[in-house]
Amino acid sequence: MSDLPVPLALEQIPPGTRAWQAADAERWRAAGPGRWADPLWPFLALLATAVWSIAEAPYPVCTTAIPCTTDWPGVSLATIEVLTLVLLRRHPALALPGLVVSVGGLLLDDAPDGSPGLLAASSVALLLAALYAAATLIHRLVCVRQQQLVALEAADGARAPLPGPAGTFRRGRGSFALASLLLAVSVFAVWQGERDASAFDERVSRATPATARVVESDDEGGTLTVRSEALGTHTVEVLFPEAHPVGSHLDLLVDGDWIRPAAEPYDTFGWELLLLVSSVPGLAFLVNGLVARRRAARLRAEPAPVLRVLLASRPNDARTWLHAADDRAAERPLLSFHTRYVFEEDHPEDDFDPDDLAEDEDDDFDEAGEAPRLREAVLYGSPHAGAELVLVSALEEDGPLTECTVSPARPAPLLRPETTSRRRPTADVVAALPLSREPLVWSADTGARIKGLGFLLMGVFVLASAWGDGFSWRWIVAGLALPWHLSAAATTLNWRVVADDKGLWLCGAWRVRHVPWDAVKAVSHVDDGIRVGIPDNELRLSPTGWSWLARRLGRRSTALDAAESLRVLVHHPELRPRTSAGHHGLPLGPYLAAAAVLWAGAQVFLR
Incomplete structure (x- = not known):
């Protein structure tokens, strides 16, 4: 549980501002989109069926009478199709017309005579995926309006400039x-x-x-x-x-x-x-x-609805998390976003939206487990997915400050009860440790191996695409990208952590590292990797899993369990294993590198 929130001065709270209580916040959450409307599922459905439809489409027929030339209309349609997939997550209202245009274009391309190939299996699948995507988009738009109404009801008409x-x-x-x-x-x-x-x-x-x-x-x-x-x-x-x-x-x-x-x-x-x-x-x-x-x-055009809330900041997380005013344990986050402090004399304008370039970050608590820092705040605006918000928050050092969102607000996931806190109590971790104090071993789970196979397939694609007649720019790309793909694949497929009486043994892509207990200062699980703090440095074993997939399946990743258990062992020497492990793991990287070299050699001598 976190400390008491940093209080906000009364003069910073507009008259009549109500606290957003947990009961009202749960009504707001219940008005949000269902899990079936998560943008990921229509994205995958449309991507898979579109690839299938394109693969089954007939090749263009180039003839002397009608030669193949530039195809700017085709490229424009492809641009709309890919852009629609990009807009699915953040802009559902704009994705709808793009969905109609892109699906119509793909269906027309399926038939060389210009009539839609609706009887083809790929076309039927594409239509079903498009209908499903349209249903999710409409559902999300309706839910945004419902959440706005629920939030306005919670504000009870209170507004302020x-x-x-x-x-x-x-x-x-x-x-x-x-x-x-x-x-x-x-x-x-x-x-x-x-x-x-x-x-x-x-x-x-x-x-x-x-x-x-x-x-x-x-x-x-x-x-x-x-x-x-x-x-x-x-x-x-x-x-x-x-x-x-x-x-x-x-x-x-x-x-x-x-x-x-x-x-x-x-x-x-x-x-x-x-x-x-x-x-x-x-x-x-x-x-x-x-x-x-x-x-x-x-x-900014008119006085905005106002609500009293709590804001949480967590280590190793640049986002700000919004909680109900009475959620002082910070257990039920409602929204997350990036913010920037603004001041009267700066006339600032944001330089960058972190969500524009960044991939989807974890919509979850900091996996290192530290307690969040809570502060009272006044929320200006109507909270919903994609909202622009203004907050006046309290800081111990600087007093009240105004902060504006610089990325669209994103609803926090409603986690299962067993995963609402990313940090299990120490007693639970101790209970999970074997009473015999035998060496403890953690290794890649199913999610990690799925991710590792993805890295491996990308490495194979890079290596295959680089091969051609003579030296080309593809060789440079392969030389730069292939080592990273092989290293990531070897680590994710085969990582292993062993704890015995002599310390920790970390099996990564290329070697096994030994860290004596006296040198281990801290252990954390951040960015899908295990970090071991040592004097004046840090050892990283990454990537060790797929936290996103674990959350979708309602499970805990093995790497997170390993970090929590090791954190307990660092601070409680009496719980450490009392025997040595016979096997500390075998790095997979050298074998993958040897396979890549053999494949390249075979291409040289067999061509």
């Missing part, structure tokens, strides 16, 4: 700057692609038509070897070599030494890909900035 410093605070500048940069890259990609297309069109106008017979096809390399009496033997690049079997005839365009298939005169795939990878995050940043600025302006 925002405190002075908050009136000068604006949102979106960081998002707009990043959006401008990325969208400028998108414009450059379109300009360069059109420039290349124009250059090719000019050359095609001067080229002479010819016909040659295909004598060899290299599907892997994307080339055809063709032969004719007039031209001799030449190798040409094509998008789909399988469409030109050996013995068939290929129409060509010839301009001196320049020879291209008439059906595929040029390829702007690189510029189209650059447009896709720059426009999606660029538009996402632009949407984030516009929505944040609109919500902030609406909050």
Whole structure:
């Protein structure tokens, strides 16, 4: 349990402000979206069915009469499709129209005659996934409105103008700057692609038509070897070599030494890909900035609802957690967000929204287990998912301060009773320790191995994509990325911690480290890793699991149990094992590295 909250001076509390009691807060929580509407599930459903639909779609037919050229409409549709997946979590109202456009485009692409391929299994699956996603989006929007009404009822009509410093605070500048940069890259990609297309069109106008017979096809390399009496033997690049079997005839365009298939005169795939990878995050940043600025302006346009709440700050966690005014044990968080303190003389504007670039952080308590620091505060605004809020909070050193959210508010998860506190009482941990005081062993659980297989598959993809004819930039990418993927896979699949009478043994990716008990100062579980504090340094065993998956399944990760047990053993020497362990683990990293080297060697000698 945390200490008493830092009190807020009475003059900082607007007249008539009510405390947000736990009973009202639970009504507010009950009005929130159900677990079935978690954005992750429609995201996975849409992603899987879209990939299936694309894989089953027929290849584009390139002919001499209708050659394959630039496909900016197709890239634009792909941009909308990917952007819709990005918007699912934070902007449900904007994701709905994107969902209609993207699903319609995919279904139309399934049928070459232009009619929707609704009878295909992939199309039916995509439609069902889209209906499910639309249902979750509508449900979340309805729940936002319901939570706003419940919060207004709890405020009992109390409203107040925002405190002075908050009136000068604006949102979106960081998002707009990043959006401008990325969208400028998108414009450059379109300009360069059109420039290349124009250059090719000019050359095609001067080229002479010819016909040659295909004598060899290299599907892997994307080339055809063709032969004719007039031209001799030449190798040409094509998008789909399988469409030109050996013995068939290929129409060509010839301009001196320049020879291209008439059906595929040029390829702007690189510029189209650059447009896709720059426009999606660029538009996402632009949407984030516009929505944040609109919500902030609406909050400042009139007196806002006010409620008395508690705020909690936790070590190793940059977020602020909002609790009901009577939740002094900090057991039932309601919302989390990043904030920035603002002052009258600064006229500040936020420089960056941490949620714009960061991946989903743990919506949970600090796993190191330290008690949170509580302080009283007044909440200005209507709390709900994505809300912009202003808070006046109390600090012991500096007195009352105004803080504004710089990331959308995110509802805290409703955890199962056995996991509401990330720190179990010491007595529970002691009871879980074996009475025989035999060596204790913790190793990778199912969640860790699933995550490790993901790292391993990414490493295989990096290694496979780097291989080609001769040295290329892919070798540099593989050289930089592959060691990290192998290390992460080896650790997550095979980590092991052993505690015996001599200390701790940490088996990571490449070696086993021994830390005597006298050198262990602290143990914590942070960012899916185990940290062991030693004099003037820190040893990290990471990643050791998948906390997100454990929370979704209502379980506790093995790494978290290991950290809690070791923390007890550090401070209670009488509970430590009294015998030595015979096996401390075998690092997996050298074996994965050897397999990668053997695979590369096989490619060299077998090609």
